[in-house]
Each structure stands twice: as C-alpha cells, then as structure tokens.
Amino acid sequence: MSFPPTLKQLRYLVALHRTNHFGKAADASHVTQSTLSAGLQELESLLGTQLVERTKRSVMFTALGEEVVRRAQVILNDVDDLTDMASAAKDPLKGIVRLGIIPTIAPFLLPRIMPAIHERLPDLELHLREDKSAELCELVRSGELDLVLFALPYACGDVAEMPLFHDPFMVAYPHGQAPGERINTTDLDESRLMLLEEGHCLRDHALEACQLVGRGARREMAGTSLGTIIQMVAAGHGITLLPGMAVEAGLADKARVDIVSFKDMIPTRTIGLIWRKTNPRAATFETLGNVIKDVMHHHG
Structure with missing residues (x-):
C-alpha cells in the first residue's frame, strides 16, 4: 500500500455506515455528495478492495467493509480521545459534555440536578440528548456521546x-x-400489571426488581410513556410500577390514582453514569457524577 487511509476517508465511511445514505452521510460530514463519494472511492482503491456495494435504492457494506468500519470507529475514537485529552489536561471542568439520558429519568431528574451543575461546574456546557437505552448505548460506543445517565445494570459492552x-x-x-398504604411485593396482581413497551429499560428493571420476570405482566397494555400509563391506570385499566423520582416530581399528582409503597423488599433501580473506558475525561465525568450524587443524597 502506497500510503495509509486518511482520517477524513474513515470518517466518510463511518458516516455512510451510520446513515446508510450517501446524501445524509455527506450532510453529516459537511461535504458535497461527490466529495464524499470520491473520498470513499480513493479509500477503496487504496485498500484495493470494494467496501460498499452501491445500488439505486440501497447501500450495502461488504463483509470486509463492515470490518473496516468497526476498526475505523476505534481509530477515530482514539483520535478524538487524543484531542480531548489535551483539552481536558488544560482545564478538566471546562468544555462541552454530551450527555445522553433515558426518558424515564430525564424529565424527573434534570430539573433537580441542572441548577446544581450550573452552579458548581459553571464552565461545563452540557449538551443533552434523550433516547432509549439501546440507542444511547450505541452513541456512547461510537463516540457521538460522552456519557449516558442510565438505569443500571445495562449491558453496553466494555x-x-x-x-x-x-x-x-x-x-x-x-x-x-x-x-x-404499603404492600408486600407478593400482593401485586401481575395480571393487572402494565409496564412500558419493550425497549424502555424501565420495563426490564421493573420486572427484575419485583421478581416478576415477564410471568404475568400484560404486554398488550404496554403504554409508550409513564404519563400515558398513569392515565390508563386512572381509567381503571390496571396497575403499574412507577419510579420514585417520577412520583416525587409530581407525575401522578393530577391523575386519579393512589400511590402505594412497598413494605418488604423495596424494589429499586440504580441510576448511574456510563462512559467509554478509554475516554480521557473520566475525572470530569466523575466530578459531574458526584454533583448529581450530592444533590440526590441531600434531597433524599
């Protein structure tokens, strides 16, 4: 090989893999479609092999193309980490932190933690993205997010x-x-239990927390948000499990529902942060985590 692939070519390839569309990949890379196509053709001729099959309607990666994308992602993450490391060393509590957060946490926790974060870390700029666990996991692994506020445990790789x-x-x-006013977990009528649709990790945590692993919970009643499910409960369609933070934030205040706590084993979900192990800004993330911890412990 005469000379190695450029980072730009690798970025084009990864963008195409993510969007599965030449036009969208070009937009995401801030170049024209012809520049992106030319860059990818150069990459293919450099490597002496085809990475992408181009048809009218779709973009298909060859088996080797998939492997090149996987390795390119690692290389690009390392390069981003290198530049992050330099800026983090200059001032670890300054700069942008891209934080992903799941919908069963975001609306209830953010109003409580954001003022403290602004006050104690004034130079840190938080960019927030709300999405389901699986999407956020993918984004943190691909380097598009720095860290994610999750319900743990969640299998998100290394x-x-x-x-x-x-x-x-x-x-x-x-x-x-x-x-x-308080019940035992064994008093729960599983046949009436409604939980969020698959894909919202709250469902898995709730099932696990109450040791109801899918035994009786009703799937056909799965609502799309906690707010929707509470309305269904109020209308007499069943019962549901709510995270304490949602109750504290007043989610159920206006609905005609009664909230009951557990008296035996109190089922919980653990809220925590995850980030790529190689991310050089771990100390920054830990500081951010400690601010959240403080707010919640003093509050609790």
Whole structure:
C-alpha cells in the first residue's frame, strides 16, 4: 500500500455506515455528495478492495467493509480521545459534555440536578440528548456521546460505570382500589400489571426488581410513556410500577390514582453514569457524577 487511509476517508465511511445514505452521510460530514463519494472511492482503491456495494435504492457494506468500519470507529475514537485529552489536561471542568439520558429519568431528574451543575461546574456546557437505552448505548460506543445517565445494570459492552443513587419503585392503583398504604411485593396482581413497551429499560428493571420476570405482566397494555400509563391506570385499566423520582416530581399528582409503597423488599433501580473506558475525561465525568450524587443524597 502506497500510503495509509486518511482520517477524513474513515470518517466518510463511518458516516455512510451510520446513515446508510450517501446524501445524509455527506450532510453529516459537511461535504458535497461527490466529495464524499470520491473520498470513499480513493479509500477503496487504496485498500484495493470494494467496501460498499452501491445500488439505486440501497447501500450495502461488504463483509470486509463492515470490518473496516468497526476498526475505523476505534481509530477515530482514539483520535478524538487524543484531542480531548489535551483539552481536558488544560482545564478538566471546562468544555462541552454530551450527555445522553433515558426518558424515564430525564424529565424527573434534570430539573433537580441542572441548577446544581450550573452552579458548581459553571464552565461545563452540557449538551443533552434523550433516547432509549439501546440507542444511547450505541452513541456512547461510537463516540457521538460522552456519557449516558442510565438505569443500571445495562449491558453496553466494555464501559466504565459509576452508580449514583437508588430509585425505589412504587405502585399506582386506580383511585380507591389500593389494598393499603404499603404492600408486600407478593400482593401485586401481575395480571393487572402494565409496564412500558419493550425497549424502555424501565420495563426490564421493573420486572427484575419485583421478581416478576415477564410471568404475568400484560404486554398488550404496554403504554409508550409513564404519563400515558398513569392515565390508563386512572381509567381503571390496571396497575403499574412507577419510579420514585417520577412520583416525587409530581407525575401522578393530577391523575386519579393512589400511590402505594412497598413494605418488604423495596424494589429499586440504580441510576448511574456510563462512559467509554478509554475516554480521557473520566475525572470530569466523575466530578459531574458526584454533583448529581450530592444533590440526590441531600434531597433524599
């Protein structure tokens, strides 16, 4: 090989793999489509092999193309980490942090932690993205996000995890139907239990937390958001498990539901941060995590 691939060519390839569309990949790379295509053709002739099959309607990567993308991603992450390392060394608590956060945490936790983060880390600029766990996991691994605020444990590959606090589950009953102010986990009527659709990790945590691993929970009633599910409970369609932080944030205040806590084993989900193990800004993320921890512990 006469000379190695350029980082630009690798970025084009990874962008194409992510968007699966030449036009979108070019937009994401801030170049014209012809520049992107030319860059990819140069890469293919450099490597002496075809990486992408181009048809009218779709973009298909060859087996080797997939492998090149995987390695290119590692190389690009390393290069980004190199530049991050230099800026982090200059001032670790300055700059942009791209934080992913899941929908069953974001609206309830952000109003509580953002003021403290602004006050204690004034030079840190948080860019937030809300999405489901699987998407955020992919984005942190591909280097598009720095870290994710998650319910742990979540299998996201080789990442660093920082548990922050526990969030206890509570049960919502239609108004007037609660069996008491506090119940045992064994009192839960699984046939009436409605949980979020698959893909919202709250569902997995709730099932695991109450040791109901899919035994009786009703799938056909799966709502798309906690707000929707509470309305369904209020209308008498069943019962649901709510994260304590959602109850504290007033999610159920206006609905005709009764909130009951557990008295035996209190099921919880652990809220924590994850980031790529190789990310040189780990110390920054830990500082951010400690601010969140402080707010929640003093609050709790």
